[in-house]
Amino acid sequence: MPEDRLFPVNSYANDFVTGTCDGGRQVVIGLLCPHVVAYFFDRDGFLLGDEHRPWNHPAPRMPSGPYQIYDKAFRTALADQIQEWQQSVGYIACPILVRAFLDPQHPVGITLLPDHLDLPEEELQELSAEEREDMEQEREEWLAAGRFVWWWAKDYWSAADGKILST
Secondary structure (H helix, E strand, C coil), X not given: CCCXXXXXXXXXXXXXXXXXXXXXXXXXXXXXXXXXXXXXECCCCCEEEEEEEECXXXXXXXXXXXXXXXXXXXXXXXXXXXXXXXXXXXXXXCCEEECCCECCCCCEEEECCCHHHCCCHXXXXXXXXXXXXXXXXXXXXXXXXXXXXXXXXXXXXXXXXXXEEEX
């Protein structure tokens, strides 16, 4: 992982928002069940830490257990809670530039490659020569284009400019 590379991360739909705070810190805030979570970075893109807050209005649960995160009342309360947090830190919406990191406790961070292009050696050995060649070509094209994967509970395939290409 290149230590000096800065990766642009942009707000994406209702999943997470990016911006700056009072004092120049950068932040990404969003939903990571069952919390609202913020990751803070310094001006140079280094991770400062994260903060988790319980939901002010919990999401209802489906009979099988998962949260109903698209419930209208929950989405409204979540938007209000995020807005309150933004106001408390002097949030200004904008893309952020961060260095690669992976949170060992939560599915958040940056990797250079999507999982299918970053197979362990034992799985590579199971591929045919043609499959390995195709994968290596796709991998080289991915890296040459400057793409990366932003993880926020799921993978967001990102272009070099931070635009989300696929989730």
